[in-house]
Amino acid sequence: MSDAPTLIFDFDSTLVGFETLEALAELALEGAPEAGAVRGEIAALTDQAMSGVLSFDQALTRRLTLLPLTRDHVQVLAEQAVARLAPSVARNVETLRAHAERVVIVSGGFREVIAPVARHLGVPDEQVLANDLTYDDKGRVTGVDRANPLSADGGKVTGIRALGLSGTVVMIGDGWTDAEVRLAGLADRFHAFCEVVRRPRVVEAADAVAVSLDEVLHAEGLSGRWSYPRSRIKVLLLESVHPAAVAALEDAGYSVECETGALDEDALIERLKGVHVLGLRSKTGVSERVIDAADRLMAVGAFCIGTNHIDLEAASRRGIAVFNAPYSNTRSVVELAIGLVITLMRGVADRSAAMHEGRWNKSARGSRELRGKTLGIVGYGAIGSQLSVLAEALGMRVIYHDLSERLALGNARPVITLDDLLAEADVVSLHVDGRAGNHRLIGAGELARMKPGAVLINLSRGHVVDIDALAEVMRAGRLGGAAIDVFPEEPRTNQDPFDSPLRGLANVILTPHVGGSTEEAQEAIGAFAASRLLGYLNRGDTTFCVNLPNAQLSDVQGAHRLLHIHQNQPGVLAALNLALSEAGLNILGQHLKTDGRTGYVITDVDRDYQAGALDVLKTVPGTLRFRALY
Numbered sequence: 001m002s003d004a005p006t007l008i009f010d011f012d013s014t015l016v017g018f019e020t021l022e023a024l025a026e027l028a029l030e031g032a033p034e035a036g037a038v039r040g041e042i043a044a045l046t047d048q049a050m051s052g053v054l055s056f057d058q059a060l061t062r063r064l065t066l067l068p069l070t071r072d073h074v075q076v077l078a079e080q081a082v083a084r085l086a087p088s089v090a091r092n093v094e095t096l097r098a099h100a101e102r103v104v105i106v107s108g109g110f111r112e113v114i115a116p117v118a119r120h121l122g123v124p125d126e127q128v129l130a131n132d133l134t135y136d137d138k139g140r141v142t143g144v145d146r147a148n149p150l151s152a153d154g155g156k157v158t159g160i161r162a163l164g165l166s167g168t169v170v171m172i173g174d175g176w177t178d179a180e181v182r183l184a185g186l187a188d189r190f191h192a193f194c195e196v197v198r199r200p201r202v203v204e205a206a207d208a209v210a211v212s213l214d215e216v217l218h219a220e221g222l223s224g225r226w227s228y229p230r231s232r233i234k235v236l237l238l239e240s241v242h243p244a245a246v247a248a249l250e251d252a253g254y255s256v257e258c259e260t261g262a263l264d265e266d267a268l269i270e271r272l273k274g275v276h277v278l279g280l281r282s283k284t285g286v287s288e289r290v291i292d293a294a295d296r297l298m299a300v301g302a303f304c305i306g307t308n309h310i311d312l313e314a315a316s317r318r319g320i321a322v323f324n325a326p327y328s329n330t331r332s333v334v335e336l337a338i339g340l341v342i343t344l345m346r347g348v349a350d351r352s353a354a355m356h357e358g359r360w361n362k363s364a365r366g367s368r369e370l371r372g373k374t375l376g377i378v379g380y381g382a383i384g385s386q387l388s389v390l391a392e393a394l395g396m397r398v399i400y401h402d403l404s405e406r407l408a409l410g411n412a413r414p415v416i417t418l419d420d421l422l423a424e425a426d427v428v429s430l431h432v433d434g435r436a437g438n439h440r441l442i443g444a445g446e447l448a449r450m451k452p453g454a455v456l457i458n459l460s461r462g463h464v465v466d467i468d469a470l471a472e473v474m475r476a477g478r479l480g481g482a483a484i485d486v487f488p489e490e491p492r493t494n495q496d497p498f499d500s501p502l503r504g505l506a507n508v509i510l511t512p513h514v515g516g517s518t519e520e521a522q523e524a525i526g527a528f529a530a531s532r533l534l535g536y537l538n539r540g541d542t543t544f545c546v547n548l549p550n551a552q553l554s555d556v557q558g559a560h561r562l563l564h565i566h567q568n569q570p571g572v573l574a575a576l577n578l579a580l581s582e583a584g585l586n587i588l589g590q591h592l593k594t595d596g597r598t599g600y601v602i603t604d605v606d607r608d609y610q611a612g613a614l615d616v617l618k619t620v621p622g623t624l625r626f627r628a629l630y
């Protein structure tokens with residue numbers, strides 16, 4: 001520990017995510033009519049002091065004068081302080097505790113607010129340099145103890161100098177007074193800490209810029225909670241992935257960038273440079289070319305059910321894990337399917353359109369109840385089987401056809417062939433997956449086999465129905481109606497035009513791929529897919545991964561975790577363990593999961609090994625990807 005650096009932390013906007021005086025202003029001015037204006041003045045004074053354009057002493061005095069502060073306000077903030085640590089500090093508490101004897105907190109803020117945080121981190125009292133508030137006999141704040149050097153300009157420099165620190169000293173903070181410690185020669189390095197606030201003048205004066213504590217710990221050779229600073233792991237989310245996902249990934253410390261629309265192949269290749277994790281929905285294709293061009297990609301999150309637009313084989317070959325959200329929008333699709341059955345069987349869409357054009361057409365002709373009618377479900381997976389339950393509850397008879405053996409729910413009845421289903425159903429609803437073999441599963445021949453007047457619904461994938469053939473059948477009036485939500489070619493963004501031979505046809509409902517687009521579903525997908533990605537990034541957990549062997553893993557405890565993805569070929573595990581043993585690593589636990597093409601070995605090892613010992617694992621024949629977590 002003796003050659004470890006001393007870390008000097010600023011408090012406000014560094015260890016915690018707030019500025020003390022601004023937070024106290026919130027408490028002291030609650031409900032006051034002038035609150036907004038006073039808070040604004042305080043924030044401006046803080047900023048001027050932290051950027052070095054106003055002296056610290058002046059800023060402190062003027063801010064205290066503006067506030068009717070009491071001991072109670074200070075105590076309330078003190079009680080909140082530990083819960084308001086900056087995110088990267090909160091996740092590195094253990095590391096800071098382990099290093100606490102070489103941690104100093106220096107702040108122009110107040111000891112009463114800092115003390116609980118210092119205690120939480122195990123930092124001894126004598127290593128906390130801060131101002132002491134003074135009170136009158138009614139508990140009102142009168143100012144700060146002027147005998148304390150921290151109350152004056154240059155107070156941090158004076159306080160740190162008085163400590164007489166030896167060895168390497170590292171200053172970490174967001175303000176100009178922190179930069180001054182380095183400029184006074186009292187620190188060997190200054191990290192401008194920008195997780196909470198970024199001040200250009202401070203950044204310019206810094207030796208390094210850190211958007212998280214992970215970065216600082218990594219740069220200073222102190223093991224943080226993770227092997228690689230999370231903020232350097234770039235996540236790119238396309239197609240307006242729900243903010244819940246953005247928040248979850250950012251809260252965990254990763255750097256997230258978002259785009260609203262989908263990207264074409266060339267644009268995606270360009271945009272993926274340096275990206276570790278890609279998130280998308282159904283519109284962005286991830287081809288083999290994209291996978292091969294990606295220089296850092298380790299995981300793809302499909303924030304939807306379908307993964308047919310991602311080359312899973314190519315991803316497996318590169319050891320890139322692909323996740324989806326298989327159940328989060330199931331119910332939304334089913335509800336829309338039910339709505340479409342009723343809407344088609346009553347001709348609601350055309351009647352509504354006529355009314356909007358000023359035409360009144362009251363008639364029962366062609367309108368039918370769904371009670372007692374036969375619903376034919378093609379693809380009895382998650383959506384198909386859920387639809388079966390709801391349709392029966394509405395009085396429909398349900399038959400289904402699936403390539404695999406599926407449990408019949410309620411009174412639903414399996415039929416062996418698609419043709420049998422088409423011949424019997426009044427409503428045909430398609431819920432097959434997007435595999436290539438389902439291309440034009442419903443073409444002219446299948447449409448001809450449907451009962452005259454029956455209706456067709458496609459909420460699965462656009463390539464499943466031959467759209468030209470369907471348009472012809474609808475024009476000929478052979479079918480009663482059709483509702484199509486998915487198309488062979490779909491616009492990438494809401495600004496792009498849409499065209500289809502189905503436009504303008506009677507009792508044909510066209511929806512812009514919104515089967516799963518409900519607020520509930522999108523939020524659930526955002527949370528679920530982000531949790532899968534985080535499980536993989538943080539623990540190596542591959543539960544619900546669609547292209548690599550699934551391994552459910554707990555957090556790494558007291559060990560380093562080595563994740564090795566390889567081609568499933570004989571001898572890899574033996575070679576890996578030989579390499580581990582030759583590198584002097586002590587295995588604490590090991591799992592091997594394989595599927596037809598890939599193997600995944602998770603090895604927890606004792607933390608006591610030589611730096612560089614792990615490099616040899618990348619050379620084990622068959623290795624596709626290797627990473628270490630600690």
Ligand SMILES: NC(=O)c1ccc[n+]([C@@H]2O[C@H](COP(=O)([O-])OP(=O)(O)OC[C@H]3O[C@@H](n4cnc5c(N)ncnc54)[C@H](O)[C@@H]3O)[C@@H](O)[C@H]2O)c1
Pocket residue numbers: 305306307326329330333378379380381382383384401402403404406431432433434438441459460461485486513514515516517
């Ligand atoms: N419109 C939307 O917004 C939307 C939303 C969610 C899902 N989807 C799509 O809905 C479809 C179904 O989703 P899911 O979650 O139920 O999938 P799933 O994988 O649970 O079920 C698909 C079922 O189809 C069966 N199947 C595949 N090909 C078949 C064929 N040719 N004949 C008969 N059965 C076949 C499979 O065996 C499986 O049981 C997928 O294509 C998915 O991408 C669309």
Ligand SMILES: O=C(O)[C@H](O)COP(=O)(O)O
Pocket residue numbers: 281282283303304305306307329513514516517
């Ligand atoms: O696969 C899915 O879940 C659906 O097709 C929904 O896709 P979307 O996220 O692009 O709406």
